[in-house]
Amino acid sequence: MSGAAPFRRPGTPRPLTLAAAEAAARPPRLSFLTTALPPGALDGAELLDLLTGRDDVVSWVHEGRGLVGLGRALVLGARGAGRIEELRRAWRATVYASWWRDPLVRPGTGPVAVGTIAFSDRSAAESVLLVPEVIVGADESGAWMTTAVRAPVGGAPGAGGAPAEHPDHGALLAELLETASAAPEAGADRGRALVELGALDEADWRAAVDVTRERMRAGEARKVVLARDVLVTPGQALPTGTILGRLGRAYPSCWTFAVDGMLGASPEMLLRLAGRRLTSRVLAGTARRHPSDTPSRTAELAAWLEGSEKNNREHALARASAIEALMPLCSVVEAPERFLLELPNVLHLASDITGVVAGDTGALSLVGALHPTAAVCGTPRGAAGRIIEEVEGMDRGRYAGPVGWVDWHGEGEWCIALRSGSIAAPGGPVRVFGGGGIMPDSDPDDELAETRAKMRPMLGALGALPIAETGRK
Numbered sequence: 334m335s336g337a338a339p340f341r342r343p344g345t346p347r348p349l350t351l352a353a354a355e356a357a358a359r360p361p362r363l364s365f366l367t368t369a370l371p372p373g374a375l376d377g378a379e380l381l382d383l384l385t386g387r388d389d390v391v392s393w394v395h396e397g398r399g400l401v402g403l404g405r406a407l408v409l410g411a412r413g414a415g416r417i418e419e420l421r422r423a424w425r426a427t428v429y430a431s432w433w434r435d436p437l438v439r440p441g442t443g444p445v446a447v448g449t450i451a452f453s454d455r456s457a458a459e460s461v462l463l464v465p466e467v468i469v470g471a472d473e474s475g476a477w478m479t480t481a482v483r484a485p486v487g488g489a490p491g492a493g494g495a496p497a498e499h500p501d502h503g504a505l506l507a508e509l510l511e512t513a514s515a516a517p518e519a520g521a522d523r524g525r526a527l528v529e530l531g532a533l534d535e536a537d538w539r540a541a542v543d544v545t546r547e548r549m550r551a552g553e554a555r556k557v558v559l560a561r562d563v564l565v566t567p568g569q570a571l572p573t574g575t576i577l578g579r580l581g582r583a584y585p586s587c588w589t590f591a592v593d594g595m596l597g598a599s600p601e602m603l604l605r606l607a608g609r610r611l612t613s614r615v616l617a618g619t620a621r622r623h624p625s626d627t628p629s630r631t632a633e634l635a636a637w638l639e640g641s642e643k644n645n646r647e648h649a650l651a652r653a654s655a656i657e658a659l660m661p662l663c664s665v666v667e668a669p670e671r672f673l674l675e676l677p678n679v680l681h682l683a684s685d686i687t688g689v690v691a692g693d694t695g696a697l698s699l700v701g702a703l704h705p706t707a708a709v710c711g712t713p714r715g716a717a718g719r720i721i722e723e724v725e726g727m728d729r730g731r732y733a734g735p736v737g738w739v740d741w742h743g744e745g746e747w748c749i750a751l752r753s754g755s756i757a758a759p760g761g762p763v764r765v766f767g768g769g770g771i772m773p774d775s776d777p778d779d780e781l782a783e784t785r786a787k788m789r790p791m792l793g794a795l796g797a798l799p800i801a802e803t804g805r806k
């Protein structure tokens with residue numbers, strides 16, 4: 334076992350765990366209370382510092398801002414082809430049945446659920462929406478705390494009712510800050526991490542790329558994204574919050590996420606919906622880089638990537654499929670020229686697509702319409718999905734699935750769970766994933782090296798890379 338025990342305030346009932354379909358029919362009643370934290374209340378601590386040494390945490394942090402959470406007030410679960418729609422309905426019913434007070438009314442305040450969704454309709458992994466007991470959030474205007482507790486029986490639902498008994502937010506924050514400052518230093522790793530083969534060894538994965546290329550050359554698909562996994566046992570038991578702190582420090586421009594044991598630092602924003610405005614970042618086309626590369630070496634790589642015919646074709650397919658999926662849902666879609674995104678481990682070709690969502694389509698419906706994108710599945714989607722199932726040899730679980738949060742009126746932010754891993758039990762081994770877009774002219778050795786580069790964020794945070802390669806600051 335690792336670090337601290339799971340977060341549960343004394344006297345709180347066990348988390349409510351419900352099948353989404355059941356919750357939609359008989360919604361649970363929660364009470365949410367949001368309060369602004371006074372300026373300086375975090376006392377110089379970063380959001381992710383509040384999670385150091387802890388398990389049972391949630392995280393959604395980008396450039397130091399976002400949401401971190403502890404504990405579980407409610408867990409909604411679903412599987413199969415209808416999983417996103419079932420979760421959407423269950424959350425909507427839960428919000429309708431619940432009480433809340435939110436004087437801030439900003440993105441991420443008030444009732445919020447965080448979610449992680451399986452890549453495939455046929456995955457054995459459960460897709461969940463989870464309401465943490467405590468959320469601490471921060472944006473450019475300040476910080477806040479939201480607590481969620483079970484609502485008392487009786488009274489009218491909705492935002493107008495009286496809140497139930499909530500813990501004192503000032504005292505709770507003081508307790509979180511104190512535990513964080515007492516947590517052991519996250520820096521050094523004691524033992525050596527063990528990295529074991531996942532579903533396929535490297536030779537078999539290269540052979541899978543070969544078979545995929547042949548099937549594409551025969552006309553079955555134009556692009557297929559193949560992934561592989563390794564199992565990493567850190568040299569010492571690492572609490573999830575400690576791994577997140579390392580990811581956030583090394584990859585601040587990515588979204589450092591954790592929900593229900595799925596964690597990582599994703600550079601790919603599937604969609605952000607705020608005030609009906611939608612943003613989606615499409616990444617496809619990659620050059621591997623090393624943290625010690627000089628600026629001139631990076632410039633050389635960038636020029637190579639921008640001129641690479643194969644990478645541009647790969648990017649164009651992903652970009653076109655995102656635009657095509659958004660067109661029927663938006664009154665306006667804009668897609669300026671692609672650009673180069675620099676990360677410590679890779680360079681990507683990137684497109685930021687924006688739109689105005691028509692009608693009252695919420696973030697989870699949009700997630701359902703966009704997933705799986707050509708950046709993680711391929712083109713055409715059906716044929717690429719079949720090839721993945723037949724050659725990859727693994728259930729991706731929540732890897733390459735949507736991960737993010739949704740608020741009380743259906744807006745929120747969702748990434749694709751890339752540069753990620755899954756932890757089955759706190760402090761235990763982590764299944765780390767990496768994939769790449771395969772084109773008919775792909776080179777299997779190159780593609781394998783690309784998956785290694787994409788695993789680097791997680792391997793570094795787990796102490797499974799030489800320190801010079803971690804990108805850790």
Ligand SMILES: C=C(O[C@H]1C=CC=C(C(=O)O)[C@@H]1O)C(=O)O
Pocket residue numbers: 558560601616617618619681707708709751752766767768769770771787
């Ligand atoms: C499938 C992954 O990356 C996708 C996202 C960006 C670039 C990609 C590429 O160039 O192949 C992949 O489509 C992964 O990180 O596991």
